[in-house]
Amino acid sequence: MNETDLRTVLAERSAGKTSDPAVDRLAGVHRRVLRRRRLRRGTAVAGAALALLALGGVATARTDPSPAPAGPPAGTVDGFPEYAEGARVVATARGALPERSTRLTVTPTTLDLVIFTSCPEPASLPVELEIQVDGHPFFSGTCGGSWSTTVDGWRDVGARVGRPAVLTVRAGAADDGAGGRLPVPPRGEFGVAVGERVPVGDYPFPPRPAPLPPLERPVGDDGEPLPPDALVLRSDPADPTASRRATITWGPAVRAWMSAQTPGRLRVRVAGVEVADASWWDYRAGQQASTKSATWAGEHGLRLLPGQRVAVEVIPERFTGDWLVAFVPTVD
Structure with a gap:
């Protein structure tokens, strides 16, 4: 999966049945392609061991207590x-x-x-x-x-x-x-x-569903669960707008995968440098991803060495439900 694909937020679509066999065959292929892409959303893990030792997230001051308001229906x-x-x-x-x-x-x-x-x-x-x-x-x-x-x-x-x-x-x-x-x-x-x-x-936010959809958890390549040593920072159950922090030992290349239940914004900082800024505008519990950490030196001037102790911070805004950020290993 290349960076262009990762920047593209694919809408879920159903493949309609037609009377044209060629079109039907293509629709079947498209369904398989979309299924593979959904399974590969965590990007390539390929056995890489992630040497990130999380010391645990801690809650800090509330940044934005206001919930996302629902606006009139949009056409x-x-x-x-x-x-x-x-x-x-x-x-x-x-x-x-x-x-x-x-x-x-x-x-x-x-x-x-x-x-x-x-x-x-x-x-x-x-x-x-x-x-x-x-x-x-x-x-x-x-x-x-x-x-x-x-x-x-x-x-x-x-x-x-x-x-x-x-x-x-x-x-x-x-x-x-x-x-x-x-x-x-x-x-x-x-x-x-x-x-x-x-x-x-x-912005006319959609009405809040009841109950909220389950939080989508990032996965590795081919739909495998996250590696057991992957760093995951979750929202504070008592205050989803509270920032979360951890100090880790940096390891191989990673990508920050972000998932959220409700509208809001997540900013991810590594060693004080912002490496991701993602927003959600609905309640579909979708995922977004940063670029690979191997590119952060050129994109953000951030150079990290294996074994280096690094502070990680997630700054949420406007959330009224759960969110998480996971650092998933990548292959460069």
Whole structure:
């Protein structure tokens, strides 16, 4: 699983039955691909031993006691939820196979943007979508879900607030989850949308379910449980907005896997350096992941040596349910 796949939050979709045998076969393959991806979400463990010795998390001062309010029900825009992932959809476009490209023009009021995509219907078949902005390569990934972007990334391709930007979206063969490629579906409609981040106070959170869904626990490669020596920091049962800390002995490369029951935000600091900043906007108990620790030197200026004693801190905001952060070993 590469970093692009990890930045892509895949939406769960059901593969509909059609009368076209070719489409049916592709739908079956897609179901298997999604199942493999769900099993591989913990990324590659491959027998690596994690030498992290946790001294235990401790609760500190409450950072944000206010629960996430529920707003009025949100609608849809061209088949996309109007509000999702902390953003409001402001522009959409759709492409119809066998034609493989479509265009979208957006005039942003901010460069804090999210890209949403949908897979070809009627069977939610996978395609790889490549996006250019004003002719500059920008992003690529498997359709379905949302793609987080950065303000600097948009600036690098010439996007500016108040100026129209043209996104060209091309569909191609998707990864089959086993190192190969799937054929492009013979027909179907794929979509792309751009959303602008909105202030937390303006976001229409969904109503809180009762009971809350179970907290999704990170797993290793092929769905195996976490290694017994993996460091796991959990929310304080009495106060899910309390920070948690531990001092550990650093070992092989890891990735921080984060899971939460309710809307909120988690920031993860290692040796005082922020290595992950993740937000949840619904109650689906989803997972998110940091980049590999092997890349933190270049990304964050953080260089850690095996055997070094390191302070780890998780800073939660706005949560009204459980969350956890697990440091899962990776293969570089």
